[in-house]
Each structure stands twice: as C-alpha cells, then as structure tokens.
Amino acid sequence: MTDAGQDAYRQAAAAYLRELLLRPGRYRRRWEQYAERSRPGQVNQLAVAEVLARYRWSHPRTDGDADVLARQLKDTVLRAMSGRMLSRATLSLFVEAFGFSAAEAERLRRLLAGSGRISVLSGPRAMRPELMAEVADILGPPKYQTVSLHDHLNLGVEGLIVRARTLKVVEAIADGLDRIPFIHDTDALTLEVGQGCQGVSGYLRELRENVYTTDILLAKELSLGETLTLEYWNTYHYLDDRLDARKCQYRRAVMRRAENFDIRVEFHPDRLPREVWWAVWDGVDGDVITQEPVTPDSQHSVQRYMRFIEKTVVGFHWAW
Numbered sequence: 001m002t003d004a005g006q007d008a009y010r011q012a013a014a015a016y017l018r019e020l021l022l023r024p025g026r027y028r029r030r031w032e033q034y035a036e037r038s039r040p041g042q043v044n045q046l047a048v049a050e051v052l053a054r055y056r057w058s059h060p061r062t063d064g065d066a067d068v069l070a071r072q073l074k075d076t077v078l079r080a081m082s083g084r085m086l087s088r089a090t091l092s093l094f095v096e097a098f099g100f101s102a103a104e105a106e107r108l109r110r111l112l113a114g115s116g117r118i119s120v121l122s123g124p125r126a127m128r129p130e131l132m133a134e135v136a137d138i139l140g141p142p143k144y145q146t147v148s149l150h151d152h153l154n155l156g157v158e159g160l161i162v163r164a165r166t167l168k169v170v171e172a173i174a175d176g177l178d179r180i181p182f183i184h185d186t187d188a189l190t191l192e193v194g195q196g197c198q199g200v201s202g203y204l205r206e207l208r209e210n211v212y213t214t215d216i217l218l219a220k221e222l223s224l225g226e227t228l229t230l231e232y233w234n235t236y237h238y239l240d241d242r243l244d245a246r247k248c249q250y251r252r253a254v255m256r257r258a259e260n261f262d263i264r265v266e267f268h269p270d271r272l273p274r275e276v277w278w279a280v281w282d283g284v285d286g287d288v289i290t291q292e293p294v295t296p297d298s299q300h301s302v303q304r305y306m307r308f309i310e311k312t313v314v315g316f317h318w319a320w
Helices: 003-022 026-032 045-058 063-067 070-082 088-098 102-113 129-139
Strands: 118-122 144-155 161-172 177-184 188-193 197-200 205-208 211-222 227-236 249-266 275-281 288-294 301-319
Touching: 003 026, 003 070, 003 088, 003 102, 026 045, 045 063, 045 070, 045 088, 070 088, 088 102, 161 177, 161 249, 188 197, 188 211, 197 227, 211 227, 249 275, 288 301
Parallel strands: 144 249
Antiparallel strands: 118 188, 144 161, 161 227, 177 211, 188 227, 197 211, 205 211, 249 301, 275 288, 275 301
C-alpha cells in the first residue's frame, strides 16, 4: 500500500471518529463533562484526553497507565483526530473508552484498514436545495431508472436520525452502466455500500460551488434493460442537539421518477413523538403543501408505500 493510500485511510477513519464524538448523544456528553468550554462543531481535545486517561486508570495496560494525565495524552488525541497518526492500538483505546457500538467500531476499523465499500464524504456546507434541478442537468442524461426504492430510517434516543438504509433496484436504460452518482447534501456523511455494490469511488467531485458527488460502483456492468438491487447506508453529522424543524423530518426528493417507493421511519421506544404527519412539500426547502396525521405501529414506526413518485418531495415530519 502506498503512503498516499494509507494517509487517505487514516483521514477517513479520523473523519468518522470526529463525527461520532460530535454527534449529540452519550459519546459527546462523555467528553463535554470535562470541557471548560466547547465550541460548536469542534471537539475539545483535552476533554477527550481526560476520558482516555480515566479509562486507562481503571483498565491499565502498563505500569504507568494508573498515573497517566490527560495532558500527556493530548498529543495522541490531536494526531488521531487529525488523521496524522492513528494506529490500531489508539483506535481501540477510543473504542473502549467511549464504548462505541460494535457496528461503529467495525466501521472505524474498516476505514482505517482501507475498504472501498465505505467512505467518509465531506464538504464545506450543505448542498443548497435550489440547486438540485441544476445538478441533474450537470450530471447529464440519466443512464438508469429506479424501479424500486425503499428508505428505512432509525432515530436514536436523542430524537435524531442515526442511520438511513436505502434499498433500490435500478434498471439500465443504456449499455455499460457500471456506477450511479451519489450526491451528498450534508456537511459530513458516512456512506457504506453492500449488496449489488462493488464499492465507492472515493473520488469526490465538486459539480459546482458547494455541490459534491461521488460514485457508487456497481457489482457488475449492466446492459440495456438489466436490473440490479443495491443496498447502502448513510449516517449523518449534527453540530448540535437542538431538535429544530429541520431535524424533525425526512424528505425524499425525486428529480425524475421512481417506482414502487416505500419509506419507513422507526422511532426509539424511549423517545416517541407526540404527533407524526405524512406530507408533500413545495420543494426540498419549501413549505408543506398537504399533510395527514399518521399513527405509529406496535414497532414505533410509520410507513408509506406509493406506486410511483415523480418530480416531487414527500416524507414524514413529527413533533415531540
């Protein structure tokens, strides 16, 4: 492996590590309790070092661990979170000290080891919704159509979307389809691919100012009329835990047409919404055009199926 490749893997793992520590919830609370002051969008490195030091006190690996001070680990935290130096041992210390879930720990290890099936995408800010139609023009004529689309979202106990799973079936409408574009519309996002996907291109293109895309590489090249089922997951990054209107909704925008559309939102049993509505919006950034109340089922989820959607924005929004 080249030095450039190793550096890219470290940077990807470090980016996801920062995302986990910044995401509202128990990981962030764990270090914030030791921070004299914190700034939005930034991790207090000395506070993180304090968490690591205290973990070593109770789980010593060497004779000196019982007396290690936070300031002695600050450089380790700095190098790890910047991606300059992130070893497997240091990563394990973060995983154990913060109690990352098995899935999160595995994703970190895969990023550090270098996996083409997972990528951390980042841009300076969110994609402006009014650019979506223009982006479609920039990408050129479509080479596939979506014949089935399923979105499944899980919300955590903090009331924020933790993970989104997408299962879609695409049909090639031109020969030689070997990839589909993935436009990311958040300031930080982890994309992981599974069934039907060979990997992620890892090449982040700037379509225009503040609009970025990468490619999901298909497991095989499709000829005209061939179909393939794709599965991928993404996790989002939030700078704060305020549950404003933007974080209490999920909108699916379809620029062209998608058939057999199904969307399911599952709420955490310890954080159930007061009300939920199925809605149609006037664009990605517009107001609600129509809405109707829905009641979560016994699995604390709401679901809606539509035979097809075209040039519209639909989804759920809720109130706590």
